[in-house]
Amino acid sequence: MAETTITRDRRGSAEVETLDRAGHPRLRRIADVLRSRSRRPTMFVIDDEENIAQAIRCGIELESLYVTESTIGEGFPSLAHLGDVPVYIVTDAAARALFGKERRTRFFALAHAPKPPVLRDLSGAEGDVIVLDGVQLVGNIGAITRTACALGAAGVVLIGSGLLSTLDRRLVRASRGLVFATPVVIASHAQCEAFLKQEGIAVVTLSADATEPLSRVRTLPGRVAIVLGSERAGVSAEFDTVTTKRYAIPMTEDAESLNVSVAAAIALYEHRSR
Numbered sequence: 264m265a266e267t268t269i270t271r272d273r274r275g276s277a278e279v280e281t282l283d284r285a286g287h288p289r290l291r292r293i294a295d296v297l298r299s300r301s302r303r304p305t306m307f308v309i310d311d312e313e314n315i316a317q318a319i320r321c322g323i324e325l326e327s328l329y330v331t332e333s334t335i336g337e338g339f340p341s342l343a344h345l346g347d348v349p350v351y352i353v354t355d356a357a358a359r360a361l362f363g364k365e366r367r368t369r370f371f372a373l374a375h376a377p378k379p380p381v382l383r384d385l386s387g388a389e390g391d392v393i394v395l396d397g398v399q400l401v402g403n404i405g406a407i408t409r410t411a412c413a414l415g416a417a418g419v420v421l422i423g424s425g426l427l428s429t430l431d432r433r434l435v436r437a438s439r440g441l442v443f444a445t446p447v448v449i450a451s452h453a454q455c456e457a458f459l460k461q462e463g464i465a466v467v468t469l470s471a472d473a474t475e476p477l478s479r480v481r482t483l484p485g486r487v488a489i490v491l492g493s494e495r496a497g498v499s500a501e502f503d504t505v506t507t508k509r510y511a512i513p514m515t516e517d518a519e520s521l522n523v524s525v526a527a528a529i530a531l532y533e534h535r536s537r
């Protein structure tokens with residue numbers, strides 16, 4: 264089997280090399296990136312055209328772009344015509360070998376990692392800060408990141424999320440690429456608490472069993488840190504000593520709690536509407 268084939272894409276405007284074996288150095292490199300457990304990765308993978316487009320808008324530099332062979336019939340993604348970024352076709356067999364049981368996408372990019380955001384990046388901003396205390400479902404973290412960006416939050420702090428890096432492929436997808444637009448910071452509880460104290464940001468926690476309704480958050484001037492708890496345990500007791508207010512979003516008797524991303528969206532909106 265030939266190692267590489269040169270094909271013309273459907274617009275006839277580019278010559279595209281086909282990578283047809285998992286052992287190809289380019290695909291081996293991507294496999295290394297996908298397997299990496301680094302806290303400071305230098306490269307990362309972005310899936311899907313919409314997320315890649317968002318990354319580009321946020322200044323992420325792409326190294327290369329990949330289209331899977333069986334989807335070429337659907338047309339070449341428009342982003343495949345990015346001036347200097349080389350494009351490759353990956354055969355389905357090679358893509359299967361590369362991604363294994365992980366999600367495979369029609370179009371993906373290898374990108375240079377930006378500097379990871381730090382708490383200081385939330386200093387100058389005007390919006391509220393969302394703190395996720397032990398929230399581990401990446402789908403929820405992604406949805407909250409997307410909402411935080413849409414509603415003008417300063418950023419999101421992750422405590423005990425289990426994520427090593429916010430360039431995690433699943434988070435990029437779940438946030439629709441908005442993890443590049445809003446600082447998402449991995450921090451310890453102590454670092455987060457020290458930062459909020461130093462910035463003079465009031466801490467409010469959300470709990471379904473709190474006695475004060477969330478609507479009162481409108482009375483708090485300035486920006487606040489809204490702390491939400493884990494899917495299983497809620498907000499940890501470590502926040503008790505620094506919390507100004509505990510709020511609940513009133514619910515019918517039938518419901519025990521809301522999904523954490525829904526609660527985060529309601530709280531951000533409520534405080535913004537003051």
Ligand SMILES: C[S@@+](CC[C@H](N)C(=O)[O-])C[C@H]1O[C@@H](n2cnc3c(N)ncnc32)[C@H](O)[C@@H]1O
Pocket residue numbers: 468469470471472490491492493494495496497498510511512513514519520521522523524526
């Ligand atoms: C699925 S809930 C966690 C349920 C958990 N068993 C508990 O006791 O908190 C995840 C998080 O969403 C927030 N949340 C969910 N429903 C809420 C409500 N009605 N009012 C305020 N916060 C809520 C809280 O921060 C909660 O820790």
